[in-house]
Amino acid sequence: MIDSPDTLHALIERYFAAETTLAEEHFLRDKLAGLPDGIDPVADEAKAVLGFVAVTSQRTTAGRKFRKLKRFIRPLQAAASVALIVGGAAMFVKYSIQKAEAAPATAFVAYVDGQPITDADLVRRMALDNMRLVAEATSAFELQNSTIINCAAEKNQEINSLIFPL
Amino acid sequence: MRLRLILSLILLVSAAAPSLYAQDGMKIAKLFSPEFQDQKGVTAIHMEGNNINEWGDLVSVYRSLTVTNPEHIQAIQDAVKADGRNATTRTSSSHEGHITYGWYGFSNGKNNLERYIILLSPPGKDLPTTLIYIEGTINPTAFKHYILQNLPIQ
Numbered sequence: 001m002i003d004s005p006d007t008l009h010a011l012i013e014r015y016f017a018a019e020t021t022l023a024e025e026h027f028l029r030d031k032l033a034g035l036p037d038g039i040d041p042v043a044d045e046a047k048a049v050l051g052f053v054a055v056t057s058q059r060t061t062a063g064r065k066f067r068k069l070k071r072f073i074r075p076l077q078a079a080a081s082v083a084l085i086v087g088g089a090a091m092f093v094k095y096s097i098q099k100a101e102a103a104p105a106t107a108f109v110a111y112v113d114g115q116p117i118t119d120a121d122l123v124r125r126m127a128l129d130n131m132r133l134v135a136e137a138t139s140a141f142e143l144q145n146s147t148i149i150n151c152a153a154e155k156n157q158e159i160n161s162l163i164f165p166l
Numbered sequence: 167m168r169l170r171l172i173l174s175l176i177l178l179v180s181a182a183a184p185s186l187y188a189q190d191g192m193k194i195a196k197l198f199s200p201e202f203q204d205q206k207g208v209t210a211i212h213m214e215g216n217n218i219n220e221w222g223d224l225v226s227v228y229r230s231l232t233v234t235n236p237e238h239i240q241a242i243q244d245a246v247k248a249d250g251r252n253a254t255t256r257t258s259s260s261h262e263g264h265i266t267y268g269w270y271g272f273s274n275g276k277n278n279l280e281r282y283i284i285l286l287s288p289p290g291k292d293l294p295t296t297l298i299y300i301e302g303t304i305n306p307t308a309f310k311h312y313i314l315q316n317l318p319i320q
Contacts, residue, residue, distance in 0.1 A: 107214035114204035124218075127211050130230050130296055135313050137286050141259060141267050142314075 005040060012046045192272075193245040194283060194299060198229050207235045225302035232296045239287060239295045246270070246285050246297065253283075255306050261289050271306045278303050 203210035255271035268285035
């Protein structure tokens, strides 16, 4: 069918002018595939274009397939992300609760003139000393209040006895 | 959309986390800051957790400050006076505008959380002033009873 370069070039020209049939395009592709590179520049150019078209076509098909697949993958990705975040948050909360239950204390420190004391027994003794002071002051305060109340009651009795002598 | 979801979850987890400074919202909170408690002449104690030995789980936070510097004493007096106005229970005595003894309770009906401020501030020169902040689920009557009987709280 094509037995000279001119005939091949004419077919290539018709291909570039979009005048070829599908059968002629297939024929041209097969023909060009059988030709070695670097002999006929026109054929090389056509091979490059036809090769690009073929590769693009394959890529486009693969892309379409991938996009179709992506439609299914995307919700799965979102669901996995949500599951990961919710799971992570649940584990964090559970861990925090367990840690809070297990930990003997989250803070046990004293500072004297800015110098830290981390000996737990010493810190506890210092706190208990303060609470003893509170106990003494509270007792004294309540005693003082009751004394004032008693004095007021005695005074009231005195006044009553003066106003209403027996 | 996904970012919004992540942000919502972060907010949810943050809300569930316990607050870092329980005395927040009170004027005395600033006194328990490192800027104040690291100063010379200040003794600060901080015990916090679910099991502070003798204090058991009824008291979860104990903080105290003992100071002798008149400026520090005044700062404590001012903060306690301001917080004392919001107290739900109050017992105090004062001398010439200076609180010598103060016991203030702050109840929170929502979660049974009780907060207490106790101030011991004798009026004499160079006498130490002690401010105590206590937080827990112990009610005011039981707390005072334990203190007066000098019993370990359990």
